[in-house]
Amino acid sequence: MPKATVTFEDIGVTVTVPAGTRLIEISEKVGAGITYGCREGECCTCLTRIVSGHEHLAAPSILEDQVLKDNLAPRHHRLACQAQVLGGNIVVKPA
Amino acid sequence: MLPSAVRPDCAVAVASGVHWIGALDPDLRSFDIILRTANGTSYNAYAVRGSAGVAIIDTVKASYAESFFRRLESVAGYDEITTIVLNHLEPDHSGALPELLRRAPAATLYVSHQARPMLKGLFDPAEFEHRIVAVGTGDTADLGDRQLEFINTPYLHWPDTQCTWLAATGTLFSGDFLGCHYCDPRLFNDAVGDFRFSFEYYYAHIMRPFRAHVREALDLIEPLPLRTIAPGHGPILRDDPRDYVRRYRALSAPSLHGADSKTLLVFYISAYGATRRMAEAVAAGAEQVGDVRVSLYDIEGSEPQPFVDLIEEADALLFGSPTINGDAVKPVWDLLSSLTMVDVKGKLGAAFGSYGWSGEAVPMIEDRLRRLKLRVPVAGVKARLEPTGDEFAACRELGRQTALHLLGRAEHRVVDMASLT
Known part of the structure; x- marks a missing residue:
């Protein structure tokens, strides 16, 4: 299975993960500061800044795009409960 | 009228x-x-x-x-x-x-x-x-x-x-x-x-x-x-x-003036003294790092409110609880359920505690801390009944690592997702 790495800048941890994993699942396990509310892509609690490697995440769904827009999310920000890792190296921190 | x-x-x-x-x-x-x-x-x-x-x-x-x-x-x-x-x-x-x-x-x-x-x-x-x-x-x-x-x-x-x-x-x-x-x-x-x-x-x-x-x-x-x-x-x-x-x-406005150093609070409650001794080891480990103001509190000694005031100003919170009937004890939950009154998002958290049979308190407290939006980067420590020398060392390391995280001096770790529980 393809692997990727996700680095959580706020706690200084890099995690090797299988492709397809959502950012929130990794954040939860490693104890990073990205937290969630609804976990269904609506509340925007898990807004996350993608410091680098945003191209290694699956493109946002129409729903996620709308929620990001509604909440005035800056560029290269994603919902951790929705964003799936595809491969490569990704660096994130809580928004 | x-x-x-x-x-x-x-x-x-x-x-x-x-x-x-x-x-x-x-x-x-x-x-x-x-x-x-x-x-x-x-x-x-x-x-x-x-x-x-x-x-x-x-x-x-x-x-x-x-x-x-x-x-x-x-x-x-x-x-x-x-x-x-x-x-x-x-x-x-x-x-x-x-x-x-x-x-x-x-x-x-x-x-x-x-x-x-x-x-x-x-x-x-x-x-x-x-x-x-x-x-x-x-x-x-x-x-x-x-x-x-x-x-x-x-x-x-x-x-x-x-x-x-x-x-x-x-x-x-x-x-x-x-x-x-x-x-x-x-x-x-x-x-x-x-x-x-x-x-x-x-x-x-x-x-x-x-x-x-x-x-x-x-x-x-x-x-x-x-x-x-x-x-x-x-x-x-x-x-x-x-x-x-x-x-x-x-x-x-922040109520603590003149405190330049980061503050780390260790809260514990203990039935027979084992969790208290773990708390002392956690605090000692954090103290080793220096540049962090370390405090130790027995939860039994106060109503939650003064602790809530302290927590609002603190940077790291560590909670020690024994496990009784598969749960952390009520005074710990009373304190943790009071924290929605203040902003704790992004603070560092950790848990530890002694237990007799299954030790659920530590992961339950960690879960609660995460739901309160704290960061919990260092895995908790639990010890069966009286902690061994190795378990006390793990407690000191828990305190030390949390203090290092607080100062941004923790070593960068690389882990595999499969190794995380």
């Missing part, structure tokens, strides 16, 4: 062309479950008349809609209403909104960008879709000879909250911000009874968890030439409104 500024079905003048058209709810004794309201509350709504139309700012709880509409009708016709502003969508302010939109078909609804997607929880937005405008700081609504200016002040106390400024009269429509639950028919702060306790209580329970956002909002509001603050609840502040702004500034 107290003298009253409020007469049935009549609006009350607040400033030139500005009227209060809200409702009084003197018998309410608890609000949103969590607040006691010894003096009831008011649902404040306002009408602002300009040369080109009338604006209605906020509405009331649904059960008071008819009295709100009668008051509105005493100062404006529905066909004159061009503008409706909702500073906050909670039902006590939006209860009459759908009906107002129907009665005033020419009106445009102005809400914050954050409120826009929430409207679908109140009514079918399709019915009014073309009449809704999302606004932010600097946006205005034109009433002809006067303008309403919007100020985006999120998280006071919902994501959607905003304030509306009427420069023509120096009136700030502040929503829940600077409000309180205090119902008094004399309506204005220079005429009502002593409501200072309600003002402070309201801040402590509604605004305090968002004090960083309170400070950001104050930065926007303090420069305004305020003559009147017209909040969504409680007395209208026309006498020295700036005094209330100053009070919010003081209440929202």
Whole structure:
């Protein structure tokens, strides 16, 4: 299975993960500061800044795009409960 | 009977062309479950008349809609209403909104960008879709000879909250911000009874968890030439409104002055002394790092509230609990359930504790800390009955690693997802 790495800048941890994993699942396990509310892509609690490697995440769904827009999310920000890792190296921190 | 500024079905003048058209709810004794309201509350709504139309700012709880509409009708016709502003969508302010939109078909609804997607929880937005405008700081609504200016002040106390400024009269429509639950028919702060306790209580329970956002909002509001603050609840502040702004500034300021170092608090409770000795080892480990102010507290020694005050100012929180009947003990949960009163997001957290059989307390506390939005980067330590030398060493390491994280000196770790529990 393809692997990727996700680095959580706020706690200084890099995690090797299988492709397809959502950012929130990794954040939860490693104890990073990205937290969630609804976990269904609506509340925007898990807004996350993608410091680098945003191209290694699956493109946002129409729903996620709308929620990001509604909440005035800056560029290269994603919902951790929705964003799936595809491969490569990704660096994130809580928004 | 107290003298009253409020007469049935009549609006009350607040400033030139500005009227209060809200409702009084003197018998309410608890609000949103969590607040006691010894003096009831008011649902404040306002009408602002300009040369080109009338604006209605906020509405009331649904059960008071008819009295709100009668008051509105005493100062404006529905066909004159061009503008409706909702500073906050909670039902006590939006209860009459759908009906107002129907009665005033020419009106445009102005809400914050954050409120826009929430409207679908109140009514079918399709019915009014073309009449809704999302606004932010600097946006205005034109009433002809006067303008309403919007100020985006999120998280006071919902994501959607905003304030509306009427420069023509120096009136700030502040929503829940600077409000309180205090119902008094004399309506204005220079005429009502002593409501200072309600003002402070309201801040402590509604605004305090968002004090960083309170400070950001104050930065926007303090420069305004305020003559009147017209909040969504409680007395209208026309006498020295700036005094209330100053009070919010003081209440929202960090209370620990002169503490340059990071603070790490170790809380524990212990039946036979094992968890206490673990706590001492955790604290000793953190102390080794230096540059961190380390404190140790026995949870049995206090009510939760003083600890909550301490926690608000602290940077790292470590909790030690024995496991009894498969759970952390009640005083620990009492403290952890009190933390929604303050902002703990992003602080560091960790857990440890002694147990006899299965040791659930540590992962349960870690889960709670994560749900409170703390970071929990160092795995907790649990020890069966009396900790061994290795387990005490693990406790010292837990304290040391947490302190290092606090100072940004923790070693970068690389782990595999499969190794994480």
